[in-house]
Amino acid sequence: MKKESTALILIFLTVFIDLLGFGLLIPILPAFGLKVLNIDEASIGIVISAYSFIQFIFNPIFGRISDKRGRRPVIIFCLLLNAVGYLLFSITNSFLLLLLSRIIAGIGGSSISVAQAYIADVTTPENRSKGMGIIGSAFGLGFVFGPLLGGILSEFGYAVVGYVSAGFSFLAFVLTSFLLPESLKIKVQPELQPQRKRKLIDVESFKHVFRKPDLALLISLFFVLTFSFANIYGTFALLGIQVYHFTDRQNGYMFGIIGLTSAIVQGTLIGTINRFLTKKNIFIVSSFLISLNLALIPYAGNFLGLAVVGFFLSIGTGLFQPTILSLISEVTSEQEQGMTLGINQSMSAFGRMLGPLWGGFAFEYLGYQFPFLTGAFFTAVIFLVSLFYLPRKLNWNEK
Template identity: 50%
Template structure:
């Protein structure tokens, strides 16, 4: 690794922020359903608006970080995230909850910038290991966040909101005082476009050999898993009669498995196992996990299926992110990773919308089978078209 200290600092910054994110995510669907009487489709909108804001602002934040540096963007978005959680604590209507998630979505654009940060401080050979750190931070955030959220929710959902805000503000302080700037050769190109949606640039990126296919694969994978965002907790609450605490534990299992896979397997396998094989293995496991979730029968059964699913996603996401970065020009890392995250955010808009609609009108199993089908499409595209050598 070229700069291990910087990697450690950005890892802890992301981890602390995602602790706050992990506190609220398992609680959002049940809060909206029980406290605000929001419909299942309305919950899909609440979940999707977060990702819509990421879709709109990720490319801007990525390009802006190429121009003015990574640190200013990361610290500013962390403050925005903390503010959104405070608004959540006072949400007493669908509209206020929607506004809080919109602001959180803009703040969530810091993940693409964090990916660009890691690309700055790692060599191409170590890129997969560096990107896996983000997955580990996500995983740890989803181990401890839901458990903390399950505990805090006993005292009221607003307490969980304040807890989330506290973690994001701590991440801001940590980044402000300790995170060094990684983009030391900032772009001076005055022609860099900061359009809200730069269609020409997106098309240009999609035409880059191998990068375009990888971004499409990532889009399909994220859409497939995003079908669960609003519906997984509802499945537990409405179909399996799980409590908020049990739903929180399931998210914790997802996070723990993600940490183990990305923190150990992906880092160990990086450079030893062909990336194409990793993508195929990950896709098969993810497809099986998604298809089996609605048939888990009870808490133990769903837990086993969640482990299978989490192994698949734990392999897939850092591997594809690493390949996108590996085949992208060095001076456009922030912009291209921003486009990738933006399109992934669009998938996170469409996934919850379809998930909420299909759960409401087609049956509780529909979102999960949809995800399994599209993951199969990814497997076919990978097998016949993806080349990583």
């Protein structure tokens, strides 16, 4: 148990420090593109989408490599790539160089699925939801403190933000290199994974995973959730400014409330909740909370109302994400954890690419309510599937 706890603490620190570096760039990338590079909004959108698209390609590739070569070397390599990408951002003076820096950082950011596989390696099925919650907690805390720090550092110059981001990734690289043990028990090559030629998009891996109905359903649900929530990535701040007339500081507080609540739920409460609720009930409750509160966002009325809505929305996402990751891991063989979680993370990246594109279009051309109502509609579908279909499909009434 002590060895497991030490490994979980180390992987938490690794992901948190790395995500802190990523979070530093969130508030300043659009301003940097407009003010320094003089590029238009469409080009900025391409830069942001490129990061998620690259993760869509590389998540399953790194997942498969980690199944064969181990988790530790992949995580170390990706952290070093992240540092290089951030350093390149600091010296960027053109659109193409900015795009290249985000592509390199996107490849480096494709290690999250490997970190999830690491959690699956070192936890028992009973503790897996709690373990997966550690990744979500690291994400949440990185997105709370990163943007706040990035906004402060930008006053000293955009290059400083890049250098500090690179420094955080390099610190995570050093910690991992010296302290993180390998989690994968090397076994004979699984029979279901014949040797294949390397391809940019590993179509065979996708086919292999989606041939399994239970995995296909769970990964599809995770994709729908990610797409639904990604609708608000760019539009939530716009809503605060244009509809609720928030200041930048109030918007920052709102992001802090959402990120911190999600981090607390995933990092500390999910283990306790699992002792009182079955996974079936967690699915039902969390998808209902997400759907309801996404729908309420444009009608919350004021800062206090939106803070309450954001609080309950974060409880829903904080419960749902580690639970579905735990289920995906549980229905996957030990030899295919990296590949399967890589496919799942790849689909999640695809959702994070499509969500902001639709959300921005809907906000501008259909009305400010529509990105949030779109997310509410699709998560309502997840709620209905969880209530009536999923228990029979996965035989999880006893889980």
